[in-house]
Amino acid sequence: MKVCIVGAGQAGVNVAHSLRQEGFPGEITILGNEHDLPYMRPPLSKGFIADGNATRIAMKPESFYAKSEIELLRNVHVVSIDRARHSVQTEDGRHFQYNHLILATGSRNAPPPVENLHLEGVVSLRSLRDATDIRERLDAARNVAVIGGGFIGLEFAAMATKRGIPVTIVEAMPRIMARAVTQKTSDLVATRHEGNGTHILCDSRASAVVGPNNATGLVLSDGTTLQADLVLIAAGVKPNAELASDAGLSVSNGIEVDGQFLTSDPDISALGDCCCFPEPTRGARTRLESVQAATDQGRAIARRLCGRPQPYVALPWFWSDQGDLKLQIAGLSTGTDSIELLESNGGGRVVHCFVGDRLVAVETINAPGDHIAARKVLSRPASIDRRSLKAVGYDLRRLLKTE
Secondary structure (H helix, E strand, O other), rough: EEEEEEEOOHHHHHHHHHHHOOOOOOOOEEEOOOOOOEEEOHHOOOOOOOOOOOHEEEEOOOOHHHHEEEEEEOOOOOEEEHHHHOEEEEEOOOEEOEEEEEEEEEEEEOOOOEEEEOEEEEEOOOOHHHHHHHHHHHHHOOOOEEOOOOOHHHHHHHHHHHHOEEEEOOOOOOOOOOOOOHHHHHHHHHHHHHOOOOOEEOOOOOEEEOOEEEOOOEEEOOOEEEOOOOEEEOOOOEEEEEEHHOOOOEOOOOOEOOOOOHHHHOEEEEEEHHHHEEEOOOOOOOOOOHHHHHHHHHHHHHHHOOOOOOOOOOEEEEEEOOEEEEEEEEEEEOOOEEEEEEEOOOOEEEEEEEEOOOEEEEEOOOOHHHHHHHHHHHHHOOOOOOOHHHOOOOOOHHHHHOO
16 A cells, blocks of 8 residues: 655654554655755744754654655655546656545745735745744844734744844734633733833734835834834745645645545545644634644544544644743633633643633643643543632642542
C-alpha cells in the first residue's frame, strides 16, 4: 500500500511518524513545498528570531526519514489531484501514485484590506524564510507596527519590545485574541504587554502603509499615522484548501472531514490547519490551528489506516509564549457565559470558563501546573460542574486528589 502525504509541516510529518509507530508496512512519501528540512513553526515568532538557530527547530533530523523508510521530497509543489487515477501531479510534471492520499496542506496568511502591502518593510511570518528575513530587518528597525492582535502578533511584539524597539499593535476587534480567549484573559494579557512598553490599539483598522518605496508609517482608518519602518501582517490565516476544492472534495471552512478525518473521497484524508472536522468536546464543526491538534489527528489517521480505528476524543489545547507570559488553554472557551478567576499558588492566573454550570475550558497565565490539571479534568468522559469545583475552592489539582 502506498500512502502519499501532501505537506511537510507538523501535520504531515506527524502522520508519517505515527504510521510507522503503528506498524504500517507500506510505502510513505511526503511531498513538501519548502526547501528546508521540516521544522516547527511556533518558535519562528519567538526563539528563532532571537537566536537564528534553525537546527533547534527541525522536527526530525534528516537521518530520521531514511531510518523510518519515509521518502521526503522537498521543494515539490503539488498542483492537482487525479482521483480516478489515484495520483497527484506536481508543478514540474511528475506524477505520484497513491492508494491513500493525506492532505496536510496547512494554511497561509490572509492579507487584510490595506493599501501598499507591496512596499519594502512590510512582512508576514509564516515560514522559516520569513523569520530569517524579519530577523535581519529587526537589526535596523526603529519602529514596528503589527496588524493583528492574535498569538503571532503578540509573540512577535513581546520579542521586539524586549529588544528595545517601540511596537504598536493595531487590532480591528474590541480586544486582543478575541477569537481564542475570554475577555478576562485578553485584559490580563493586554495589561502585561502595555506594562512592558507595547502600545495596543483595539477597535482600530489600518488603511494604508505609507511609502513611496520603503515603509515609513501606517495610516489608520481614523486618519492617524503611526511611525513604522517595519510592518508585520498578522491578521489571521486561510486554509490551503484549493487543491481539494479543485479535485471536487467538500470544502467549507477548510477541507471537510468526518470524525475519522476522511474527506468526501474514502481514499483521501485531511488533517491539521487545512481541515474542518466535528470537534468532539463541543459537537460543532471547527478548524483548529494547533500543533497538538495536528499531532492527535495524525495518530487517529494512522490507527485507522492500520486497521485499528478509535473514536477521536482528543481535548483541544493550545499555548502561546509572549515574553514573560506563558498562556495555556485547555478546551474551547467559545460560547462561555461565565467565568471564575483565581490566582494560582505560584502567582499566575487561572480562568475557569463555564457554559451554564459546566466547565468547558480553563485558561492559565504562568500557571503550568493548573494547566496540566485542567487537561486531565477536561479529558474525562463525565463533565465537571460548578458545584464540584466550588467545593474544592476551584482548585483543579485538589479536585484530582479527592477523586
